[in-house]
Amino acid sequence: MISANLPALQVIIPLLAAPLAFLLRKPRLVWPFALLATILTVLTSIGLLQQVLDEGVISYAMGGWSPPWGIEYRVDAANAYVALIVSAMGAIVMFYAGTSIRHELPEHKQTLFHVAYLLCLAGLLGITVTGDAFNVFVFLEVSSLSTYIMVSLGANRRALTATFQYLIMGTLGATFILIGVGLMYVMTGTLNMVDLAQRLPEVADSRTIYSAFAFVTVGVCLKLALFPLHGWLPNAYAYAPSVATAFVASTATKVAIYVLLRFVLTIFGVTFSFNTMPLGYILMVLAVIAILIPSTVAIYQSNVKRLFAYSSVGQVGYIILGISFGTVLGVSAGLLHIFNHALTKGALFLALGCLYYRTGSVHLDAFRGLGKTMPWTMAAIVVGGLGLVGVPLTAGFISKWYLVMAALEQGYWPLAAVALAGSLLAAIYLWKLVELAYFQQPDSDAAQIREAPLSLLVPTLLVTASTIYFGINTDLTVGVATVAAETLIGGVR
C-alpha cells in the first residue's frame, strides 16, 4: 500500500508538513516536527531508489488520471538518485538548523523559516519526481519562492537586495521555461514528458521547436547559474542565513541541472540537442569559462561565504562540461559531480555556519588561528576544500577523474587540462584559508573562542566524513550514476 504510493508521498510529506508546522507556531515544537518530516522524506527516497533499481521505472498516475491526460509522476534511476541527494541533504541540514536558526534569527521568524524550508524541499522533490513538463514549472516556482524567503531572512541588510536580484532573475528564468513549454505544447498538444519525447521528432524541424529549445535551455541555465547567468548567486549565498546557504547550495542548483538533463536528453533527445542544435559546443565553451573565471574571482574574495559561492559557479562549470559531451561517460561524470559537490559544498557551508555561530563573522580575518581555537570546524573546511581541489580519497577526486576520462574519450585533451587548471585555482583559495588558520596566531580577543556546539558539529562532520567515504567506496555512486546516465540518454523506453 505505502510502497505503491511512494512517488506521491515523496512530495506530499514535506508539502503537508509545511502548513502543519505553521499551525504549531512555537519554534520549540516546529523544529522537531520539521526534522521528523525530513527524515520520513529521506526514508521515502531510499525506498523509491530501491524500488527503481529492483523493478525499473515507476509510473504513478496522480489522482488516478492515467497519463498522458493526467499528471504522471515518473521515477527512474536518474530522478530517484537526485531525489535521494536532495532529501538526504534536506534532513541533515534540518538537524543542524535547530541550533543555528535559534542563534541567527529572532524568535518570531524561526517558525516561518522552517515552513519555507519544508516548502522548498517539497518543491525541489516535486521537480525531480514529476513526469509533466508544466508541473516542473509549478514546483520550480514553489521552491524558488520559498528560497527567496529563506535568503531574505539573512541578518545583513544586503540579504534583501541580494534576494531582490535573485527574485528578478529567477522569475525571468522560470518564465522562459514556461514559454518554452508552451511552444512545445502548441506543436505537440501534450505536456507529458514521455509523450513529448515521442511526438517531438515529427515536428522538430520547425522554428517553433527551435525557439522552444532555446527558451527552455536559457531559462534552466539561469536557474542553475551557468557562467554568464550566475549574477544572482554570489550575493544570495553570501548573505543568506547559514542554514539556507548550506541547503540551497547543495540542492537547488543540482535540481536545476537535473531539469536541464531531463529536457535536453530525454525530451528533446540527444540527436536533436547535440546534432541539430549546437548545444554541446555552447555548453562546452561556457563551462570552460565558468571553471576558469569564477574560480579566479573566488581567490580575491574576503568574505569566505562569497568565496565558496564563486567556487560553486566554477563547480557547476565542471558538471556542465561533463554534460556537454553528450556521452554516457560524460553525463555520468556530471551526475557524479552533482552528488559529490552537493556533499562537499554542504559540508563547507555547514562548517562556515559553525564559524559564524562562534565568531559572528565569515570574513577572512575570523580565520586567523582557527586551527587552534576550532580544530574540528577547520578540519571540515580543509577536507571540504580538498574535495573541491579534487585530491584523491575525497569524493571530488572521483568525479573529476571520470570527467577527465570522459574528455579524453572524446579526444578533448585541452579540456582535461582546463579541469586540472580549475583544481589548481581551488588549491590557491584553499591555501589562503589554511595559511591563516594554521600558521597565524589568533587575535587576543579571538583566543577564547571555543569549538562549535555538538548539535552543529555532528552534522557538519557527518557530511564531511561522507565526502571521504564516497571518495573511497565508489561502488554505490558510480553504479547509480552510470545507470542514471544510460536512462537519461537512452530516452524513455
Next chain:
Amino acid sequence: MSTILGLYNYWIVVLLMMTGFYIVIAHGNLIKKVIGLNIFQTSVIIMYISMGKVRDGAPPILTEGVTLFSNPLPHVLMLTAIVVGVATTALALSLVVRINEAYGSIEEEDIHTQEKSS
C-alpha cells in the same frame, strides 16, 4: 497580410514581452522592475490563451451538434501561472518595502552607493 493581421495576438505577445523585459533591465527603480516583470509574465499568459483557440471552435461545453471545440487546457494552466505571478509580485513588493526601510531608497543606484560606502 495574414502574418501581420492574422497573428496579431502573437505580435502583441512579442511586444509586451519585450516591453516588460526592457523595463526589468533598463530601469533602476525597484517598483518599476517589479511592474516590468509583471508585464513580461502577462505576455506569456496571452500567448497560452491564444494558442488554446481552435479556428471555428466552440467554447468547450458539451452541446448537441457541435464537434469542434477550443482547447480549454491552456486556460487552466494559466490559472496556475496567474497564481504564481501574484505570489511573486507580492513577495517582490514586500521585499521592496523592506529594502526601503533598510536603505531609505528604492533606486538601484542609491542602494549601490550605500552598499559600496558601508
